[in-house]
Amino acid sequence: MKKQTISSKPWSGRFTQGTNKLVEEFNASISFDKRLYKHDIMGSIAHAKMLTKVGIIKKREAERIISGLKAIEKEIEAGKFRFTSDMEDIHMAIEKRLIEKTGPVGGKLHTARSRNDQVALDVRLYLRDEVKETQGLIRGLQQSLVDVAKKNLGCIMPGYTHLQRAQPILFSHHLLAYYEMLKRDYERFEDCFKRVNVMPLGAGALAGSPYPLDRDFVAKELGFSKPTDNSLDSVSDRDFCIEFCGAASIIMMHLSRLSEELILWSSQEFGFVELSDAFSTGSSIMPQKKNPDVPELVRGKTGRVYGNLLSLLTTMKALPLAYNKDMQEDKEALFDTIDTVKDCLKVFPPMLQMMQINKQRMLDATKKGFLTATDVADYLVKKGVPFRESHHIVGRIVAYCIKNKKVLEDLPLREWKGFSKVFDDRIKKVISVESSVNSRKLKGGTALESVKKRLKEIEREIK
Numbered sequence: 001m002k003k004q005t006i007s008s009k010p011w012s013g014r015f016t017q018g019t020n021k022l023v024e025e026f027n028a029s030i031s032f033d034k035r036l037y038k039h040d041i042m043g044s045i046a047h048a049k050m051l052t053k054v055g056i057i058k059k060r061e062a063e064r065i066i067s068g069l070k071a072i073e074k075e076i077e078a079g080k081f082r083f084t085s086d087m088e089d090i091h092m093a094i095e096k097r098l099i100e101k102t103g104p105v106g107g108k109l110h111t112a113r114s115r116n117d118q119v120a121l122d123v124r125l126y127l128r129d130e131v132k133e134t135q136g137l138i139r140g141l142q143q144s145l146v147d148v149a150k151k152n153l154g155c156i157m158p159g160y161t162h163l164q165r166a167q168p169i170l171f172s173h174h175l176l177a178y179y180e181m182l183k184r185d186y187e188r189f190e191d192c193f194k195r196v197n198v199m200p201l202g203a204g205a206l207a208g209s210p211y212p213l214d215r216d217f218v219a220k221e222l223g224f225s226k227p228t229d230n231s232l233d234s235v236s237d238r239d240f241c242i243e244f245c246g247a248a249s250i251i252m253m254h255l256s257r258l259s260e261e262l263i264l265w266s267s268q269e270f271g272f273v274e275l276s277d278a279f280s281t282g283s284s285i286m287p288q289k290k291n292p293d294v295p296e297l298v299r300g301k302t303g304r305v306y307g308n309l310l311s312l313l314t315t316m317k318a319l320p321l322a323y324n325k326d327m328q329e330d331k332e333a334l335f336d337t338i339d340t341v342k343d344c345l346k347v348f349p350p351m352l353q354m355m356q357i358n359k360q361r362m363l364d365a366t367k368k369g370f371l372t373a374t375d376v377a378d379y380l381v382k383k384g385v386p387f388r389e390s391h392h393i394v395g396r397i398v399a400y401c402i403k404n405k406k407v408l409e410d411l412p413l414r415e416w417k418g419f420s421k422v423f424d425d426r427i428k429k430v431i432s433v434e435s436s437v438n439s440r441k442l443k444g445g446t447a448l449e450s451v452k453k454r455l456k457e458i459e460r461e462i463k
């Protein structure tokens with residue numbers, strides 16, 4: 001067997017052999033946790049300040065540590081920092097460089113701290129920013145939905161149940177249904193933020209710290225709502241990552257449903273919308289094809305976001321307290337979720353804004369499936385016919401039309417009266433899709449009046 005090379009580590013005091021090279025690679029998280037560098041440095045600066053405040057290190061020492069950390073941040077940002085597996089993770093990489101730069105004083109930074117509470121702090125600091133960014137992107141998409149809804153206010157389309165034409169609705173009302181879903185998503189991230197925003201440092205490896213640390217100071221310094229309440233929980237809690245992935249899975253489910261509709265609507269069978277060329281792709285073999293790859297990819301990426309949630313839940317499910325190395329596996333799932341959700345939220349607004357709406361095609365589709373049959377039944381009810389009976393009468397009218405290749409608009413009053421003598425000439429208006437839509441003017445209904453009212457409220461909600 002090939003001889004493995006070995007190398008030494010900051011924790012190698014109790015070891016008589018270096019780490020196996022394969023283990024070094026296997027154990028390292030630096031390739032992916034390097035994205036935490038900014039937050040790791042931010043957390044370390046707060047820790048150093050606190051250490052001087054309580055008299056554990058001297059002010060001068062803290063100053064050297066802090067300026068060293070700031071210089072390292074610049075090095076990383078300038079691309080001058082080479083990340084290698086022997087550094088293990090971002091925490092050790094930065095600490096090692098600090099000691100190189102400042103000498104032994106750099107070695108004082110890790111006093112009263114463990115990587116277990118450090119990593120919990122870093123991920124929380126990082127995720128706080130990402131939650132805010134995700135929320136900003138949600139707002140952007142909500143705004144686009146509102147813009148398209150406003151621009152196409154009079155446009156009537158078939159509403160569906162079971163993917164069968166059901167009742168006419170406003171296209172804007174349909175779009176605003178997604179606004180409401182995103183509103184709940186926004187709130188879910190808001191709620192998730194509250195549980196991300198607590199400060200774990202001071203938990204040490206697991207049992208807390210024997211030093212007189214000022215945890216409130218660190219919490220305040222870093223803008224957390226409070227320090228965590230149990231040291232074991234502080235280093236073993238990844239609920240906040242799972243919650244983020246849960247909220248991300250739900251929003252992806254929403255984006256996937258909208259994607260599915262765009263894919264259907266842009267098919268030749270529907271022809272309700274046409275995605276702009278800038279948001280479509282062609283086929284390498286069929287010259288006529290214009291494919292909705294973007295919504296298809298969003299629908300597809302939903303699977304990997306669900307997968308990340310499941311992966312995190314499974315990683316955590318049987319871990320005894322407190323920290324276990326299994327938990328290093330949280331990062332790739334979380335990071336991939338963040339990247340995927342943000343990418344999807346970024347691509348949607350311009351795609352919606354540039355999409356062409358085929359109003360006539362949508363309207364035509366409302367004219368063929370007896371979409372106002374319920375309105376006819378309601379009309380009979382207003383005339384005193386019990387609903388069950390009126391439902392039956394209208395059913396017979398529809399069957400008659402189908403048999404004779406007619407639509408409701410083709411029937412003269414004489415034929416209506418053949419089914420029930422209570423019909424009068426107002427039935428012509430009742431069966432128009434416009435009056436069907438505009439009769440649903442309760443709060444939350446599809447009438448132009450109701451949709452306009454909701455748009456007004458929404459303007460206040462998202463400003």
Ligand code: ARG
Nearest residue numbers: 029089115116119323327328
């Ligand atoms: N890279 C580690 C992680 O991401 C940091 C914590 C390591 N702690 C330890 N006791 N080895 O989980």
